Amino acid sequence: MSRTALVATNPKVQQLRRLVRRRSSRSDAGAFVVEGPVAIGEALRSGAEVDDIFLPVDGPAALLDPLRDEAERLGIRVTAVAAGVLGGVADTVTPQPGMAVVRMAESTVDELGADAGLLVVLAGVSDPGNAGTLVRTAEAAGAVGIVALTGSVDLYSPKVVRAAAGSLLRVAVLTGATPADLDALRAGGVALVGTSADGDVVDDVDLEGPLALVLGSEAHGIGDDVRGRIDRWASIPMAGRVESLNVAVAGSVLAFEVSRRARRAAAIASGAPSAMP
Amino acid sequence: MSRTALVATNPKVQQLRRLVRRRSSRSDAGAFVVEGPVAIGEALRSGAEVDDIFLPVDGPAALLDPLRDEAERLGIRVTAVAAGVLGGVADTVTPQPGMAVVRMAESTVDELGADAGLLVVLAGVSDPGNAGTLVRTAEAAGAVGIVALTGSVDLYSPKVVRAAAGSLLRVAVLTGATPADLDALRAGGVALVGTSADGDVVDDVDLEGPLALVLGSEAHGIGDDVRGRIDRWASIPMAGRVESLNVAVAGSVLAFEVSRRARRAAAIASGAPSAMP
Numbered sequence: 001m002s003r004t005a006l007v008a009t010n011p012k013v014q015q016l017r018r019l020v021r022r023r024s025s026r027s028d029a030g031a032f033v034v035e036g037p038v039a040i041g042e043a044l045r046s047g048a049e050v051d052d053i054f055l056p057v058d059g060p061a062a063l064l065d066p067l068r069d070e071a072e073r074l075g076i077r078v079t080a081v082a083a084g085v086l087g088g089v090a091d092t093v094t095p096q097p098g099m100a101v102v103r104m105a106e107s108t109v110d111e112l113g114a115d116a117g118l119l120v121v122l123a124g125v126s127d128p129g130n131a132g133t134l135v136r137t138a139e140a141a142g143a144v145g146i147v148a149l150t151g152s153v154d155l156y157s158p159k160v161v162r163a164a165a166g167s168l169l170r171v172a173v174l175t176g177a178t179p180a181d182l183d184a185l186r187a188g189g190v191a192l193v194g195t196s197a198d199g200d201v202v203d204d205v206d207l208e209g210p211l212a213l214v215l216g217s218e219a220h221g222i223g224d225d226v227r228g229r230i231d232r233w234a235s236i237p238m239a240g241r242v243e244s245l246n247v248a249v250a251g252s253v254l255a256f257e258v259s260r261r262a263r264r265a266a267a268i269a270s271g272a273p274s275a276m277p
Numbered sequence: 278m279s280r281t282a283l284v285a286t287n288p289k290v291q292q293l294r295r296l297v298r299r300r301s302s303r304s305d306a307g308a309f310v311v312e313g314p315v316a317i318g319e320a321l322r323s324g325a326e327v328d329d330i331f332l333p334v335d336g337p338a339a340l341l342d343p344l345r346d347e348a349e350r351l352g353i354r355v356t357a358v359a360a361g362v363l364g365g366v367a368d369t370v371t372p373q374p375g376m377a378v379v380r381m382a383e384s385t386v387d388e389l390g391a392d393a394g395l396l397v398v399l400a401g402v403s404d405p406g407n408a409g410t411l412v413r414t415a416e417a418a419g420a421v422g423i424v425a426l427t428g429s430v431d432l433y434s435p436k437v438v439r440a441a442a443g444s445l446l447r448v449a450v451l452t453g454a455t456p457a458d459l460d461a462l463r464a465g466g467v468a469l470v471g472t473s474a475d476g477d478v479v480d481d482v483d484l485e486g487p488l489a490l491v492l493g494s495e496a497h498g499i500g501d502d503v504r505g506r507i508d509r510w511a512s513i514p515m516a517g518r519v520e521s522l523n524v525a526v527a528g529s530v531l532a533f534e535v536s537r538r539a540r541r542a543a544a545i546a547s548g549a550p551s552a553m554p
Contacts, residue, residue: 129406133523133525133526136519136522136523136526137522137523137526139516139517139518139519140513140515140516140517140519140522141515141516142516142517163523165519165520166518166519167517167519170517170518171517201540203537203540203541236417236533237536237540238417238418239416239417239418239419239536240416240417240419240444240447240448241416241443241447242413242416242417242442242443242444243442245413245414245417245529246410246413246414246440246525246529248410248523248525248526249410249413249414249525249526249529252522252523252526252529252530253529253530253533256513256530257537259514259516260480260534263478263480263514264480
């Protein structure tokens with residue numbers, strides 16, 4: 001812990017501010033920011049490479065002291081910042097007491113394809129809340145990774161990181177992916193599943209084996225450059241006059257249907273008498 | 278269409294602004310605001326009682342002229358407002374060209390209970406995006422209505438209305454409900470289903486018959502005043518180290534599982550050979 005608390009004009013604080021606010025700065029640095037004691041603690045325990053931790057001198061000791069101890073045990077630098085400094089860094093009106101700079105740990109297409117499980121692919125999802133929710137859903141539904149094609153929201157932006165609630169540190173991540181990367185996944189045996197009102201009822205769609213659930217933009221769905229690569233189209237039957245589901249909802253319903261089928265298959269394989277409907 | 282376009286200081290514009298911005302004003306007036314040509318068109322076609330439509334004089338004629346014609350056929354008043362006026366009324370930075378004042382059409386507990394279908398109950402959901410998404414999911418999953426207990430976000434706030442994308446006008450709505458209302462539903466044969474990590478795996482939970490899916494607050498889950506009234510607890514199995522799902526995701530996964538089971542039961546009842554897993 002450095003002796004003096006950094007003020008807003010300090011170059012390290014300025015760089016932190018750029019990492020919070022600018023996609024290009026994050027991309028150049030290969031690092032992003034997680035906010036708040038809970039998220040920082042998750043980062044420390046996730047095995048992610050944490051470059052720096054900034055804690056306000058006037059922060060809640062009961063939350064920050066254990067964090068400081070944990071960081072010091074791991075040999076991670078903790079820097080004190082003056083009161084109010086993080087308020088000028090954050091993109092929210094109620095900044096959390098503490099930020100950590102975490103290195104991006106991007107996976108390759110080969111790594112993702114070799115894992116032969118479930119992938120969630122964002123093909124134009126632009127709302128950070130939806131993207132973050134889908135990252136969280138991906139982990140919860142047992143996906144091995146999340147892929148964001150260029151044209152999707154930056155998965156490392158603060159709003160996505162917040163909505164993902166730690167999951168971004170625990171699933172494999174590939175950003176800046178291209179349609180050619182989807183081709184590579186398909187060549188490796190991963191089937192691309194898209195949602196469409198014209199698709200087969202999801203109940204009748206094969207959801208076994210290595211799968212990538214592809215989710216399009218909120219406004220325009222899946223674009224033409226990806227559309228032709230979809231192997232199976234699934235439709236979630238809808239009542240009423242709803243034109244489409246929220247994309248995070250559609251993706252989550254599909255992802256958890258994949259995991260439900262896996263549970264069912266496992267129960268049948270084990271010969272267990274199952275009440276599962 | 279009135280001859281002169283209203284300016285920002287006009288009392289009707291001032292009242293519109295209050296309806297957009299203040300829950301108490303909406304509650305006093307028994308009315309709320311939908312924004313944009315698409316939403317206004319949906320309101321006109323939903324059978325909702327539309328009190329007033331305000332269209333900017335400089336709005337896109339291709340969108341607004343058909344709307345004006347439709348409103349006039351239905352005998353609904355259309356008022357022109359000066360350029361920029363709706364920008365001062367809206368709570369967003371990019372206001373839509375047009376607003377309509379719509380009367381709340383609240384259902385009673387008796388009406389909801391008698392419909393004997395699926396209900397979605399918000400018991401402390403506070404994020405407007407989550408609430409609106411759940412309204413949209415409720416319609417899509419075939420729910421007969423949505424119930425918001427006191428302490429939940431106002432379903433008629435602009436952000437909820439936007440996220441609900443028209444569904445608020447098409448499902449039965451009951452706001453300001455109390456735990457006693459839940460008792461009345463239960464007395465009428467509706468089973469309350471809550472989500473909890475400690476619950477039975479959802480696969481094993483009975484989701485037939487009149488059901489109310491109860492969704493708690495993002496931060497604290499289902500409160501004690503409602504907890505004791507839950508008839509069945511369902512757990513959505515989660516991989517990884519996710520502590521909880523986004524509430525709109527959890528509610529949607531459950532709601533669509535209810536409709537999946539209904540499809541399956543219908544297929545079995547009809548004797549159709551079914552490939553449904």
